[in-house]
Amino acid sequence: MKIKEIIVVEGRDDTTAIQRAVEADTIETNGSAVPPSVIEQIKLAHEKRGVIIFTDPDYPGERIRHIISQHVPDCKHAFLPKHEAIEKRGRGVGVEHASDEAIRRALKAAQLVEAEATEHITKEDLIDAGLIGGAKARERREKLGEKLKIGYTNGKQLHKRLIMFQITQEQFARALTEVLQEEKK
Incomplete structure (x- = not known):
């Protein structure tokens, strides 16, 4: 390569x-x-x-x-x-x-970072997903960062990094679903 x-x-x-x-x-x-x-x-x-x-x-x-x-x-x-x-x-x-x-x-x-994201993920999306605040937020951010290949961040930096890497709503939702499914195992 x-x-x-x-x-x-x-x-x-x-x-x-x-x-x-x-x-x-x-x-x-x-x-x-x-x-x-x-x-x-x-x-x-x-x-x-x-x-x-x-x-x-x-x-x-x-x-x-x-x-x-x-x-x-x-x-x-x-x-x-x-x-x-x-x-x-x-x-x-x-x-x-x-x-x-x-x-x-x-x-x-x-x-492979996409050239254009259609809609940014909001801070409210992160709160609703349990990525900011809550007992499992840190662990979820760590796993999400790994799945999206954007590294681990705190809650504030996660929002900035999602925008910086132009992560789409679809990519975010797919990775979050995987994280939550793994949590249930």
């Missing part, structure tokens, strides 16, 4: 894992500070080929994603569920620990 866009990762081990799974070029942030020189590289990459941000499913990874998105809006985003990015001994979490198949799935999902 060859990736047209340039993939932004955190470090050398992530680059190794990406290049083991797919044919792609990467830019490494080398930490969560993301220096201005790296931001400039990402801006140029975005203009020339497009960018997919693919950071670890943890706080530093989300921080890097946020910093880059502020400076270079309209990037695509690839997400790994935390359970697919845990080191075998359980000591670390990161893209470098994911299987080749998990990496390919995340990158494919990032490339």
